[in-house]
Amino acid sequence: MTALEIWTYSIVGLTFATYIGIAVWSRAKSTSDFYVAGGGVNPVANGMATAADWMSAASFISMAGMIAFNGYGGSVFLMGWTGGYVLLALLLAPYLRKFGKFTVPEFIGDRYYSQTARVVAVVCLILASVTYVIGQMTGIGVAFGRFLGVSYEMGILAGMGIVAIYAIMGGMKGITYTQIAQYVVLIFAYTIPAIFISLNLTGNPLPQLGLGGEYMRDGVSSGMTLLAKLDQVVTDLGFKEYTTQVMGSSLNMFVYTLSLMIGTAGLPHVIIRFFTVPKVRDARFSAGWALVFIAILYTTAPAVGAMARLNLIDTIQIGPIGSEQGNLVYDDRPDWFKRWEATGLLKWEDKNDDGRIQYYNDQNPEFAAKAEEWGWRGNEMVTVNNDIIVLANPEIAGLPDWVIALVVAGGLAAALSTAAGLLLAISSAISHDLLKGVFMPHISEKRELLAGRLAMIAAILLAGYLGINPPGFAAGTVAIAFGLAASSLFPALMMGIFAKRMNSAGAVAGMIAGLVVTLLYVFQHKGILFIQGTSFLAPDLGMGANWFFGITPEAFGAIGAGVNFLVAIAVFKFAAPPPEHIQHLVEDVRIPRGSGAATGH
């Protein structure tokens, strides 16, 4: 066993032992414990748990890479996945906390006095959460597979086992306290390599300041800012300028950011975290704390992305561009390069048979003539996976083995904490909304708790199965999960609070319209349920790729939300206003006084 493997097993083992210890200590004794952690969670603690719940394998492993290769265009993820918390804190969380029930579909069902509304909400919740949880499972499998020398399937089984222990025994209570521990692990794992890399490139230990600092590798002043240096290096190789590169178009970035924001605010596994605090005022502050803890990672990520991109290019382009000696000889590549080639995340092809690596943008027609002149025959780095930016970061920066091991534990913590939150949202929708809400209204509390645990087991088995055999739509976390949360759930929740006279017919029609329009646009591009060959773009009818004002399917949720609002308002006018007691319920939700702990009835 290598030193790195020993470190990795020790640190991952230690974190797992902590999670199991917490599970034993925090067993659920009632449905209130199981669904809302007993309702007595401190708002700062809940903020921390929410941050871990929210920051997924994608936030931890993939986001810095998406920023690294999209430059300014990657801002949609930074603004979208944080700005949603403003909407959640101002428009939803305090009111839903005041309502004081266990699940999101329960609010929709009660507010719109309709089982149909509740069932539509359950369907959206399950579709969004299941798609989302597959990404966490594959993240766990990949992290285990690459670092712990076990197979992908074994990795997923181990992940399932660990989640099962604390989620089945403790429900929301166990999940809350493990999420707090997982936040601590993941934030150290993310920031420590970032501090080192920032020190190394800019002399400033704070990545947030280093990104705006002077480029001074190993303390040697360059007279240029880091971002100016990066802009120069990437444009010299024919790539787009880092600080101005847009994603699609400005309009697409606008709509994409809005979709991610609305989707974030409407995701049930995040909303239910706010049901665990004692009071309405706690829910307001707790959302602020959640965003503080999230912002620590989200303001670090752009520095990691930019600096790792610079490091990656500097590793390959070791001298003047165009001179033969400027490019790294393949046989001289560093060890980390070899290790990541073995995983397939990096791949090199010697297109001009010179034994050296040419990494440049071969899609840029203006650059092609120069490349031709130098004898370059195409970009030879045929694969540079986004995930490499975070995963290989400590090795590229030459950090010790324990830091690499910590990154593995951090990635696992991010994936496990989000998976657990999603699994709870799924199982409570089944046991509380479907079983107790629709099929067995008179079920005793004890039996409902048992049903909750059985639903959790079923959800874990399903997530594990789909992680091992990922269906096509697993690739659609952003398009499907955020798309549905934005287009279907968010408008229904918001109108439920802010439009007192919105009626059942309007809300149900709006939810279904938003859902259908969004799924149609996504499936039209990506195939029905992402099955290859079933996409139905029709360029002849003016429906080519991104036909709706150049908006990509990932960014479509906000359009779906707009459709939802419009349809709801149109249908609302033709149906009777909600009964008196529902209007009173809305009045009551708007005022903090009289809030109790969340209850199931």
Added chain:
Amino acid sequence: MTPEKRADYWSANLLLLMVLLIIWFVVSFGFGILLVEPLNAFHLGGYPLGFWFAQQGSIYVFVALIFIYAAAMNKLDIKFDVGEE
């Protein structure tokens, strides 16, 4: 509590929301996307200003907005006597 007082509390809340959401929109969609090019002519340290808003500044403002909201709502709750005991 009288219906008038209830309505006053709600409109004070809506006014607060409107102000905060305008700021939310301006720093992200405004400074970070629509006005990013003109703002990039200015610099904040080594950051082009528009780029800074898109990748750093908007996030800091979001955090501040939520705490301002929470504190202001607490005051409103006391003023209209609708808070929790």
